[in-house]
Amino acid sequence: MIEIKDLTKKYDNKAVLENINIKIPDGRIYGLAGQSGVGKSTLLRCINGLESFDSGSICIDATELNSLNEAEMREFRRSIGMIFQNFALLERKSVLENVMLPMEFWKYDRAHMEKKAKALLERVGLGEKLNSMPSELSGGQKQRVAIARALSLDPKILLCDEATSALDPAITLSILELIADINKELNLTVVMVTHEMSVIKSVCDDMAIIEAGHIVAEGKVEDVLLSDAEPVRKLIGERKITAPVGKDLIKLVIRGKEEHPEAVCELARNSGIAFGIISAEIEPFHSGEYMGHMYLTVDPEKAETLARKFIEYGIDASSGKEFYL
Amino acid sequence: MSSALFETAFFKNFNMIIIPAIFSTIRMLVFSMLFGFIIGTLVAILLVMTSPYGLKPKPSVYKFISFWVNMIRSFPVIILIVAVSPLTRILVGTSVGEKAAIFPLTLAAFPVIARYMEASLLEVDKNIVMAARAFGASDMQIMFKVLFPEALPSIISGMTTTVILFLASTALAGAVGAGGLGAVALTYGYQRFDDVMMYCIVAILFVMVLIIQGLGELLYKRVKTR
Numbered sequence: 001m002i003e004i005k006d007l008t009k010k011y012d013n014k015a016v017l018e019n020i021n022i023k024i025p026d027g028r029i030y031g032l033a034g035q036s037g038v039g040k041s042t043l044l045r046c047i048n049g050l051e052s053f054d055s056g057s058i059c060i061d062a063t064e065l066n067s068l069n070e071a072e073m074r075e076f077r078r079s080i081g082m083i084f085q086n087f088a089l090l091e092r093k094s095v096l097e098n099v100m101l102p103m104e105f106w107k108y109d110r111a112h113m114e115k116k117a118k119a120l121l122e123r124v125g126l127g128e129k130l131n132s133m134p135s136e137l138s139g140g141q142k143q144r145v146a147i148a149r150a151l152s153l154d155p156k157i158l159l160c161d162e163a164t165s166a167l168d169p170a171i172t173l174s175i176l177e178l179i180a181d182i183n184k185e186l187n188l189t190v191v192m193v194t195h196e197m198s199v200i201k202s203v204c205d206d207m208a209i210i211e212a213g214h215i216v217a218e219g220k221v222e223d224v225l226l227s228d229a230e231p232v233r234k235l236i237g238e239r240k241i242t243a244p245v246g247k248d249l250i251k252l253v254i255r256g257k258e259e260h261p262e263a264v265c266e267l268a269r270n271s272g273i274a275f276g277i278i279s280a281e282i283e284p285f286h287s288g289e290y291m292g293h294m295y296l297t298v299d300p301e302k303a304e305t306l307a308r309k310f311i312e313y314g315i316d317a318s319s320g321k322e323f324y325l
Numbered sequence: 326m327s328s329a330l331f332e333t334a335f336f337k338n339f340n341m342i343i344i345p346a347i348f349s350t351i352r353m354l355v356f357s358m359l360f361g362f363i364i365g366t367l368v369a370i371l372l373v374m375t376s377p378y379g380l381k382p383k384p385s386v387y388k389f390i391s392f393w394v395n396m397i398r399s400f401p402v403i404i405l406i407v408a409v410s411p412l413t414r415i416l417v418g419t420s421v422g423e424k425a426a427i428f429p430l431t432l433a434a435f436p437v438i439a440r441y442m443e444a445s446l447l448e449v450d451k452n453i454v455m456a457a458r459a460f461g462a463s464d465m466q467i468m469f470k471v472l473f474p475e476a477l478p479s480i481i482s483g484m485t486t487t488v489i490l491f492l493a494s495t496a497l498a499g500a501v502g503a504g505g506l507g508a509v510a511l512t513y514g515y516q517r518f519d520d521v522m523m524y525c526i527v528a529i530l531f532v533m534v535l536i537i538q539g540l541g542e543l544l545y546k547r548v549k550t551r
């Protein structure tokens with residue numbers, strides 16, 4: 001359990017993080033989203049003590065970070081793995097040596113280090129590349145090495161700092177899949193900093209949006225993303241959808257219940273109201289459920305009635321001339 | 326023509342003067358570089374620890390070390406040799422000759438080496454340092470298990486440049502009583518108006534530069550690609 005309470009951090013008297021409150025239960029994947037420079041990476045680095053903070057507290061499994069001295073802090077960091085946007089591998093060490101490095105810091109014996117590193121590299125799919133140098137690997141492979149390295153000290157928490165931002169979409173997916181698998185296998189708590197919404201959607205359970213050092217939205221990923229709260233719109237980019245001439249729009253919030261898509265079909269048949277689907281963006285979320293928005297066009301005088309019929313089916317519907325996508 | 330060349334002072338004195346001077350230069354260079362490297366490394370470690378961009382920023386300590394490093398560096402080598410000659414006499418027993426030159430050359434070399442090395446070490450990707458720290462590495466572990474191994478190629482090319490720079494300095498030291506090739510070029514060449522002697526010694530120095538540069542590059546490639 002990671003518990004951040006009233007955390008504030010200042011640089012030169014200017015607050016870069018203010019009144020941050022977050023609780024992350026064990027085994028969850030938590031996304032910290034926001035544009036660059038809003039303090040999300042700083043917050044991540046506070047969690048493993050790489051950055052200090054001015055007030056408030058961070059508690060991890062009953063360990064209060066501010067109470068640790070330097071040696072205790074080093075010891076504490078063993079239980080937290082970390083991966084980075086640019087991988088941060090040592091260029092002059094082989095893949096195997098890179099994975100062994102954290103264990104070397106803790107003076108594990110050589111045979112154990114090698115065995116463990118080989119097993120981890122096998123796990124991330126790089127069993128064939130033990131003696132390759134990082135410069136011979138692709139971006140995705142480098143991040144796999146970094147993940148193996150981050151797991152070498154058997155952490156309970158994995159911190160990911162824009163871990164997929166330097167990778168192309170297909171590779172990003174495979175890395176996210178790996179992280180999600182590891183999260184399940186090891187019951188690892190994962191905290192991901194990212195500016196990519198697709199990352200949040202595909203792996204995170206919960207999320208927070210940070211804007212200028214403040215948390216402006218927090219909760220389950222679907223709750224945050226399906227609300228069209230301003231912070232979400234800002235982050236995704238404001239796009240509007242406008243009703244065609246002579247029509248009204250109805251916005252439906254589809255929330256993964258199986259009967260939802262069917263309800264649309266059923267109402268098309270039975271409501272006696274003609275409507276068209278002009279836009280739908282429904283995606284699978286990390287929970288496996290399909291969620292998103294659907295926009296219908298309908299005659300203005302029938303909009304109210306149709307919206308009410310959807311609401312009767314338990315689908316959140318609203319009518320209007322213009323919506324944010 | 327060629328027999329006339331072999332009749333010159335350079336070839337007549339080759340075995341008696343030139344060869345010993347070559348070895349004298351090599352000894353001065355090797356020892357001053359060795360001592361300079363050891364002291365320079367220690368100073369570089371202090372600089373990298375205390376630098377504002379370093380592992381444990383301590384600006385006041387950094388400024389203090391930096392001040393002395395800069396001051397020594399501002400002395401032209403030939404002036405430094407003369408300026409510290411009283412100290413040299415106390416430490417080495419004499420202020421002339423090859424051994425006496427090693428002390429001021431070391432003194433001139435270590436700040437240069439320290440600066441080159443500081444730059445090489447601080448050039449290592451900050452994320453790698455942060456990663457090491459995130460895994461619980463101590464400052465000393467970061468220094469010796471991360472920074473030095475990663476910066477090694479850069480340190481080697483810095484050292485190559487420094488050694489060549491100080492080959493020229495040992496020749497310069499010949500002007501103030503250090504011996505070696507510089508002294509021979511000056512006393513047997515320049516002062517006797519023997520151009521052949523002077524240019525032949527320059528040619529020897531040139532070959533030495535080529536060898537040092539070649540070895541440096543070889544070593545660089547070896548550690549860079551492993």
